[in-house]
Amino acid sequence: MTVDPRLARLSLNQRTTQRWSVAQAVDGCVRAGIPAIGLWREPVAEIGVPAAARLVTDAGLRVSSLCRGGFLTAADDAGRAAALADNRRAIDEAAALSAACLVLVVGGLPPGSRDLRGARQRVADALAELAPYAGERGVRLALEPLHPMYCADRAVLSTLGQALDLAEAFPAEQVGVVVDTFHVWWDPDVWRQIVRAGTRIASFQICDFLTPLPADVLLGRGMMGDGHIDFPPLRRAVQAAGYTGDVEVEIFNAEVWATDPDRVLATMIARYVDLVLTD
Template identity: 50%
Template sequence: MSERETLSDRFAFNQATAKYWAMDELIAGCVASGVRHVGLWRENVAEYGLDRTAKEVRAAGLSVSTLCRSGFFERDGWFDDNRRAIDEAAALGTGVLVLVSGGLREGSRDIAGARRHVADAVAELVPHAVAAGVTLAVEPLHPMFCSDRCVISTFAQAMAIASQHPVGAVGVCVDTYHLWWDDTVLPELVAAGPRVATYQLADWITPLPAGVLTGRGLPGQGCVDFDAFHVAVERAGYTGPIEVEIFNDELWARPGAEILADTLKAFHRVVSDD
């Protein structure tokens, strides 16, 4: 990325924001809108074809900001699946693979043991990731997802895992939707420096919808202090793409081009080049 690239140029459209937009239309839509970076999801890539996706993204002049997602270490077969995910990220040309740790095994109440297992699992994957040139970005999720989706709930917990490994091997995914509530996260972000592997924007809206997982708002629609997050991330030295990643049923029901247009508008409302 050029040092002269503006904050506006750093916008990255995460594929999940337009969940049902076909891959070829997504690529064409980003090009038509002047978007330079796109965050892709493994399921969509697999459906369209890994080689085909990589070829068409490169031909369009897009960079893949992240590949989402791997992890889910409580599941059988996690090791092989995560190694495949690392290879997929490398094939797509992205240096960042987002890891969501997974929740508790069925019937388990051992959250401390689950967190130790996540740390051990990441350690097992590091040699393959380093060889592939891919950073494993551990993503902490809001505590309400702890039991079934992600036992890593705070930035500090993610950093405790990342700091056991070289910079560039393991980092942290900063998602405002999941971290806005944490009163220690901003100074921790600044101190993390190069451990910030990717930066994602989504807003927390209230009242929460019945489907909490799909209750994110576009930046500026809710109560997240994006100015504070952005200052902290900039002070950490992060200069990479800034993704907008929204899970929202009402948004998903709209045409992809409209979603992208409104996402760009929302991004510019909360991220200024001034």
């Protein structure tokens, strides 16, 4: 596969082309000259991890991330045990896929709970069990802080600083962090935290922040240039911190998902070159 040097670090997160199977997404990356792909566990499970790994390897691509593990905040023993078991499976899958990291969305408050401090402590407790397991298998866990509007139901980590507070209890090769522009662009402290993160940055994901947000705020992620984020300063900061990995485009958006995926990739490449790489 011939790759434009400008695209050498570009990755397609599979969710951006929601309609595509693993095979279709891999083929789309090859046609578009995109050298990396971020995979999701559900479509991988449809064909099996070994088959997915072969598809990626045979195409000459690399796996920039596997999404996702996490949801570690259950308050009951059975829920915690189930979450740990599922995350161990996710770690094994990431190892088999040679993924650069396993993204962890840590989970929100359990139903009926208002104990935010307790939920965060349970994330820390779970990491203490999962990090050594991941390290033994050569997998890096990547804590992803989500925008505060998701704190109650998806992620009790809302800032990069909070994610680093947890990550720094473990070796950097075991636990890193995700810098996702959608989730961190608003944070006035993000610049200091990116410097602090340094080589703990395990993944750099990009998309734009749209307004007005749709009724389902999960789908408020837009194509670069359609929202409010100034991408080059964040890209420069992440690079200056020492990150040399892929730049993964991850978009949850009903309109994007309804668009022909090849057209989505063409737009993604053009916007990446014009709006992310350009200083």
